[in-house]
Amino acid sequence: MKIALLGYGKMGKAIEEIAEKRGHKIVLKVEEDIENYDLDNSKIDIAIDFSVPKAAFKNITTCFKQGIPVVSGTTGWLDHYEKAKKVCEENNTAFIYASNFSLGVNVFFELNQKLANMMKGLEDYSVEIEEIHHVQKLDAPSGTAITLAEQIIEKNPRVNGWQLDDAEKDEIPVYAKRVEDVPGTHTVTYDSEIDKIEIVHTAKSRQGFALGAVVAAEYLKDKTGIFTMKDVLADLFQN
Numbered sequence: 437m438k439i440a441l442l443g444y445g446k447m448g449k450a451i452e453e454i455a456e457k458r459g460h461k462i463v464l465k466v467e468e469d470i471e472n473y474d475l476d477n478s479k480i481d482i483a484i485d486f487s488v489p490k491a492a493f494k495n496i497t498t499c500f501k502q503g504i505p506v507v508s509g510t511t512g513w514l515d516h517y518e519k520a521k522k523v524c525e526e527n528n529t530a531f532i533y534a535s536n537f538s539l540g541v542n543v544f545f546e547l548n549q550k551l552a553n554m555m556k557g558l559e560d561y562s563v564e565i566e567e568i569h570h571v572q573k574l575d576a577p578s579g580t581a582i583t584l585a586e587q588i589i590e591k592n593p594r595v596n597g598w599q600l601d602d603a604e605k606d607e608i609p610v611y612a613k614r615v616e617d618v619p620g621t622h623t624v625t626y627d628s629e630i631d632k633i634e635i636v637h638t639a640k641s642r643q644g645f646a647l648g649a650v651v652a653a654e655y656l657k658d659k660t661g662i663f664t665m666k667d668v669l670a671d672l673f674q675n
């Protein structure tokens with residue numbers, strides 16, 4: 437595949453390394469306003485966006501308008517997700533967004549949903565989420581922590597929302613910590629007076645995020661429509 441990288445920071449570089457190992461070619465690196473680049477869809481099969489929250493929507497929709505499918509992992513811009521989907525559909529192209537592309541985190545998401553379903557009737561337990569990331573991270577809480585919270589809210593009718601730090605009794609408190617060089621650690625804790633249940637995912641590097649994004653791009657390349665990592669994983673486990 438001929439890949440355009442939208443964002444060439446920590447993730448852009450990790451994706452370049454894995455994409456090239458898998459036989460793909462990086463044909464464009466966008467590092468500033470996308471209007472300054474030539475987005476020729478005859479030279480680009482797919483765009484992979486790991487940029488910054490304030491640029492993601494423009495990056496993604498500019499590609500759609502050129503008929504270029506997009507894989508996006510940028511977090512902190514999701515207020516515009518529905519609009520982005522609409523632009524994708526209007527231009528007959530394809531889109532996958534995931535707050536976390538790591539295959540391990542996507543297994544962790546499944547586990548979180550199953551645990552939330554089991555815990556929903558156990559009123560003695562309170563639930564909280566903690567995420568730890570490197571100090572350069574621009575958004576808090578992480579996109580992954582928001583996905584974990586939304587999954588619990590969907591399963592448990594006693595939980596009505598989430599808040600960063602100070603939550604009401606019917607909300608999930610989400611704690612965001614920033615520590616030098618941490619690629620990403622997420623913990624979901626259920627606590628009662630007699631015991632504590634924790635599930636933890638610890639990324640050891642950015643390799644898992646980058647591999648998942650390239651696998652998602654390979655899946656998306658010749659498709660039309662809106663997809664999720666669930667579709668990618670179903671396809672992967674089928675083959």
Ligand SMILES: NC(=O)C1=CN([C@@H]2O[C@H](COP(=O)(O)OP(=O)(O)OC[C@H]3O[C@@H](n4cnc5c(N)ncnc54)[C@H](O)[C@@H]3O)[C@@H](O)[C@H]2O)C=CC1
Pocket residue numbers: 442443444445446447448466467468469470486487488489491495508509510511512534535536537538572645
């Ligand atoms: N979904 C997932 O699996 C993962 C998501 N992320 C998210 O990806 C995003 C990028 O993460 P990192 O690479 O660690 O950040 P980074 O700060 O290392 O890289 C972002 C890059 O975007 C560039 N940039 C600035 N304005 C731009 C524009 N208008 N167009 C294109 N690029 C522009 C910056 O110069 C920088 O090099 C963040 O939102 C982060 O939360 C990070 C890791 C995994």
Ligand SMILES: O=C(O)C1=N[C@H](C(=O)O)C[C@H](O)C1
Pocket residue numbers: 511535536569573574577578579580581619620621645
């Ligand atoms: O900014 C990061 O680094 C990461 N961001 C994503 C998020 O916000 O959840 C995914 C991963 O945890 C790394």
